[in-house]
Amino acid sequence: MSTKGIAMNPETLDTQIAVVGAGAAGLAAAVAAAENAADVILLEKRSSPGGNAARAEGLLAAESPVQKRFKIDAQRDVIFRIAMDHAHWKLDPRIVRTFVDRSADTIQWLEDKGVVFSRVPHYYPNQRIRTWHLLSRGGIELVEILVKNGQDLGVRMLKETTAKRLLTDGKGNITGVMADTQEGEFKITAKSVIIATGGYAGNKELLKKYCPQYNENMFCGGLPYTGDGLLMAIEAGAATEGLGLIQFSGHAVPGAPVDLVAVADELNTVWVNKKGERFTDEATSYHRFESINAVIRQPDSFCYTLFDERIKQNIIEKGIIKGVGTVIPPRTKLTGLGKALELEADKGNVRIAGSWDEIAKWIGIKPAVLKATIDEYNAFCDDGYDRLFAKDRRYLDALRTPPYYALRCYPRFLSTIGGIKINHRMEVLDNNDNPIPGLYAAGVDTGGWETDTYNAILSGTTFAFSVNSGRIAAENAARYMMGE
Known part of the structure; x- marks a missing residue:
């Protein structure tokens, strides 16, 4: 799971499931697809996998084995209601319910692979419910373990490889993706494609176009993703939901x-x-x-x-x-x-004065x-x-x-959230709310699961949704591949 580009730059590579993006969602999708007997190619634009997940801290879960070991009461129904009430029911409840119900199994899935969850602390004092599953070495631990797991399962990772556009047949079914490296453009044929490219927090043009609250005083504290997956999906006929949401995380001196x-x-x-x-x-x-x-x-x-x-x-x-x-x-x-x-x-950036x-x-x-x-x-x-x-x-x-201190501070954000409309199976929907055959999306590229203000009560939501949605997308892509 460590190929850099394409050694011979063939005109076409064949696979069953192509995953675009090797962050938390993409890595989880690639591993889960391979576990479901699929041949998988994983494309990563950067020189190394992990994305923002490498710097993440913990995942949300409800009724997980870790919570049970620590005797933490975190009922699925309660967490589902908190999520929906926080968003004033502006979310897709089937997506949220599927995510919450699957979260405990995902913690077990990760533990079985060797991920160690050290504790489930409060994110802030008097937090209503403890959901934040901290990894012993942070997000990089999950990244390293999933990369190794994918390698063992035969996943082919193509680093420094950019997905350019989705391929379809005359009926609108997804048939693969065009990709590009320094050596040139090539085609990957696939029965299914899973988009997990991490949003568009580094694309100022898209931020200005889609995010009314954005201005250039704001700065990105995460990786500067450019919206490749969103743009490809829209070009292929995908509808949008939650387009324009930014995950702000306080103010700071850039x-x-x-x-x-x-x-x-x-x-x-x-x-x-x-x-x-x-x-x-x-x-x-x-x-x-x-x-x-x-x-x-x-x-x-x-x-x-x-x-x-x-x-x-x-x-x-x-x-x-x-x-x-x-x-x-x-x-x-x-x-x-x-x-x-x-x-x-x-x-x-700071003034110290008497x-x-x-x-x-x-x-x-x-x-x-x-x-x-x-x-x-x-x-x-x-x-x-x-x-x-x-x-x-x-x-x-x-x-x-005295002396007195003044810090000039600007809004900081970690990523964008939303854009691609999905259902609870992570199938990408068209403008008539019908699935685009063979197209799936996961992680922050998708909408319908978070609102305009991140829900800190349910700490670890974004990281957890990325991993869970990647798994769910892969499982459904594998079923589609097998004609189910």
Whole structure:
């Protein structure tokens, strides 16, 4: 499972199932298809497999063997209802139900292959239900194991190979895919094709076309996928669903050290927009996938995170309150924070000053405006009550100890979600809601399973949907191949 391109560049390769994309969804699809006795070719545009999955942390599941071992109550019906209620029932309930019902079996499937799930922690304190199955070595563990499993099963992986367009017969049935390498274009004939190309987060043209909230102040923290699968599917007659959704994951200083990612939306900081106005309860950032919505609706969709020396020293000496997943767990002491702030100050992304007047000038507003904002907030802290946004009093810390700090922060997103319309069998649907024979899709290329705000209550949803939908697509593609 490690071929780089095509050694002899033949005009045609033959297979039964072609999988486009070797991230979580594509790897799971390739392995599951091979387990169902299919000959499989797996195309990967990049030089190595894994995609965003290599940096992922954990998968959602309901009633899994791991949850049972830890005596965690995570009933399928409850998780299904949480997912649908969070989205106000704008999702396809059959897709969501199929995903949730299959999730426990997928955890067992992965464990049988050697994946080790170390724990199922809360993603944030007081989380309603524990769904987040953390891998002992992170997502790279799953990637490595599925790659090895695919190799053992005879999957042919073609790296640095780009799928260009889907092939069809005169009746609209999928018959393969055209692919391209540095050595030229060639054809892969197949009875079924599974699209799993990871979305279009790196394609600014598509982001501007499909995502109304997108602007160039936003930046991608995941891999810059270009929407190849979406475009191929649409060209082949696929309908769309959920097109234009972006999985935002908080605000941050682009390119800054991870310590500043943690500080940017810390609970006891203050956030102001370009006018110097506070605009939200900053403690909602326990759900950074929700708090970012408040930032996006500000002028030019960015904000400044403000704090003082006392808060900085507390983070260094006592630890960050919230953290960033498993990368920076809660209460981690950020001993390198001072250096990180100075580094970004030298780049012009952070301002360190002895007065709020200096911070105001850097932001570009009248000092009196920022002074009024800070004075009002400090009064709330003194009273133990945020009269404006009812922020939890535990996180009301007055800003009175210089030097003062300001971080210029922009919305960060991991990927796009949605575009290709599917049913619960992961069959791609046309504009009449009929399956396109032989065409399947999985992972974030698809719509109907997530809404415009990622559901942090059900931690690990995106990673888990990718793996589960890849398996489901492969199993149904194999049945189609065998004429069932």
